[in-house]
Each structure stands twice: as structure tokens, then as C-alpha cells.
Amino acid sequence: MPDTVLLVDDEEYVLNSIERLLVCCDGIRVLKAASADEALGLIAEEAVAVIVSDNMMPGMKGIELLTRVRGISPDTVRILLTAYADFPTAMEAINSGEVFRFIVKPWDDDLLVRTVQEAAGRHHIIRSLRVKDKAILLSLAQTIELKDPYTRGHCERVAAYALMIAEALGLPEASKKDIKYGSWLHDCGKVGVPEQILNNSCGIDEEDFEVIKRHPVWGADVARQAQMSEVIVNIILYHHEKFNGTGYPSAIEGESIPVEARIVAVADVFDALTTDRPYRAGLSEEEAVEIIASLRGESLDPEIVNVFLSELKRRSGGDRLVKEAGLHEQH
Secondary structure (H helix, E strand, C coil), X not given: CCEEEEEECCCHHXXXXXXXXXXXXXXXXXXXXXXXXXXXXXXXXXXXXEEEEECCXXXXXXXXXXXXXXXXXXXXXXXXXXXXXXXXXXXXXXXCCCCCEEEECCXXXXXXXXXXXXXXXXXXXXXXXXXXXXXXXHHHHHHHHCCXXXXXXXXXXXXXXXXXXXXXXXXXXXXXXXXXXXXXXXXXXXXXXXXXHHCCCCCCCHHHHHHHCCHHHHHHHHHHHCCCCHXXXXXXXXXXXXXXXXXXXXXXXXXXXXXXXXXXXXXXXXXXXXXXXXXECCCCHHHHHHHHHHCECCCECHHHHHHHHHHHHHCCCHHHHHHHCCCCCCC
């Protein structure tokens, strides 16, 4: 089934211009509305994945329309078209959660198409997460990994390492289940990060890093909207926080970081060190162990690092860990 995108603008040439850009995209069906009232009528009748609305329209403004759409169809991803003069309003709408993205007029064609495609991807993720089926969740995580071929298998390996730690700590089964799902989905916010940033073999600049630093927030927003557990949301949101308070997105420290996120952070860093990335080859296990040990009390929780290194020494081989975690079941 194609994703339905609803375009709303009181100027017909704007609607037609954007429609011409989107009809060339696979898997997208376009609807058009010349007013907010017409758009609300279509939302009531159609399953709309993405709505793109101008802000300055006669009668009801775009932000008011998108706020009402949020109440009627909460899964519909909302994008605001705005003029430069309306930039502060757009930012306020994003910060309040009313809008997923905004596009400034006159728009860049490639950016507009990419933004709509990312919004459709977000809609798909929300609907898939809400099902809460194990096979679907893992399949979704693997699909997200396709944006970055260097992370293929990353979510499964992180889950295996994190479950190894959770078992050693004697955490209850419900916590371990959330840790497994949270590990699979910890990078789901990367659906909003352009692939040219993820796959940049020359490293990333400060501006690109600011984009990457938003992915935990984007992912947590999606998980909340899909009504995932608080533990899963916390893993997605806080897995890049550092024990010394220098991480992102919130710069919280120590035990203020939920324990499940601290567990996944250790697993995530270890797997990142031992696998190839666009900008460097993976390290040996011995080299990675040395680095993990050096991060105790700085980036990583020292007690969790100690448990991890002890268990890693006791067990043998990543493949065995993956099998023990039950991550290679048929799906």
C-alpha cells in the first residue's frame, strides 16, 4: 500500500509544484486540499501518513490545522511550509511537538522530497512499533540498519551484549525483555539522519554531528507515540549519555541515567569499537577491551563495565552470545 501524503495550500501552483515532485517517488500517493477545512474533511475519510501544510492561509493557519490533525489522527506526521519571516513560529511548533519538520519557502526540491520520505518512514515505524510483535520489531531494526551498511547486525549484537550484562546483574525477565527490544531499537531515530552523513568516510563536521545528536530524541518521540514501555523509551533516549555528564542529548550524569540505558551504552560502545565504520576499521577484541576499561567512570558506568568485562572473559565468542540471547530465531 502506498503512503498517502496530503498537501494543503491556498495557492494552486504550490500544490501542483509539490505534487509533481512527489508523484515520481515510489510508494507515495498524493492528495491536495486548498484549505484547512477541506484538509480536515480528507483526514476524516482517509488514512493519511504525512500532511504538508502551508502556514499562512486564509481562515485557519497551518499550525492550528496541524494541531487539530494531531488530535484526530495522531500517527499522521506533520510538516509545516513557512516563509522566512515565520521561522520563529515554525521553531516553536517543532519544540512543542506539533510539527515533525518545517520547510522554508522557497523550498529546495531535493530537501522537500527527502523530508517527506523521512516523514513517511517515521509513520511506518510508529505503526510497526505499535504492533509490538517480536519479529516485526527486529525486522524494523534491521531495515533501519540498511541506511548505514556498516552497522548491519549491530542491533542484534548490542542486544546480545546487553542481555549478557542484565543476566549477570540478575535483572527480572520483564527488564531483560525491554532491554532486548530497546537494544534492537536504540538507533531507530537514525531514520531522520541523511544517509550522506551516516556514510561519510571522511568523518563528520560539527554541523553534521548536531544532526546526529538529535537521533535519540527523534527515536524516543516515535517510541512514545507508539506507546512503547518507559524502559524502551529511556534506552533510546539516553544511550548516548555519558557517566560524567558530557553526553547527549540531555547531558545527565551518573545514576541519573536509567540503568538500562547505561547497560546498552556499554554494549553499544563495545560493538562500535569492534566493527568496521566508514572512517576506520574495527578493532580487535583485545584493543576494544582496553578502551572500554579506560572509559570506566568517564563515558561508561564503572560497575557495569566491570560486570561486562568479567562476563566477556568468562564467555567465548560473539556468535555464541547471539545464540544464547535467542536473537537468531526464525522471523
